[in-house]
Amino acid sequence: MRRSMLSEWHQKILQITHLSTDALSIYLGLILFFFVAFCHHRQLKSHYAIWSAVVVAVGLELFNARHDILDRGYWRIGQSLQHILNVLLLPLILWLMARYRVWKG
Template sequence: MLSEWHQQLQRITHLSSDALAIYFGLIIFFVVAFCHQRQLKSNYAIWAVILLAVGVELFNARHDILDKGYWRIGQSLQHIINVLLLPLTLWFMARYRVWKG
């Protein structure tokens, strides 16, 4: 059911799986950062993205093992990096005051 929903979302948005992962990470980061007082410097926001990325990949690994008989670790690591890349970049930039103001 989850993979059908993912494919339907790809058809609607015309985005690749990697692009959806990037946007998914950004959305989670911004939602948690908005709810937290420190906003972009929020440790909760970056940890929410990390935990969600790893959790989704562990869930996908379960399906890989059951369907294919092995876990595609390289693809899982690539997906985790895609989800974390932009939120982690924004978090570091806010944390170490790249923007002055």
């Protein structure tokens, strides 16, 4: 029953925003990264911001893997890695650019 409620919320969010699942994952990673970076004093160079994005990306995929195994009988590892990459790609690029001072002013 929990799975169906979460699936319904996911589908409603996709319908409201008119985004694909991949785009929603990308925006989720960016929003989380910016929120934690805003709250932390080091901002975009914050280790907390990038690690929070990593923990959420891996946690969501472990949750989805659990349901894949229970519903399908196997884990779609390739699709899980793609979702983790979608969540982490832009926050990681921004963090690396801030860390290695690409934007010198």
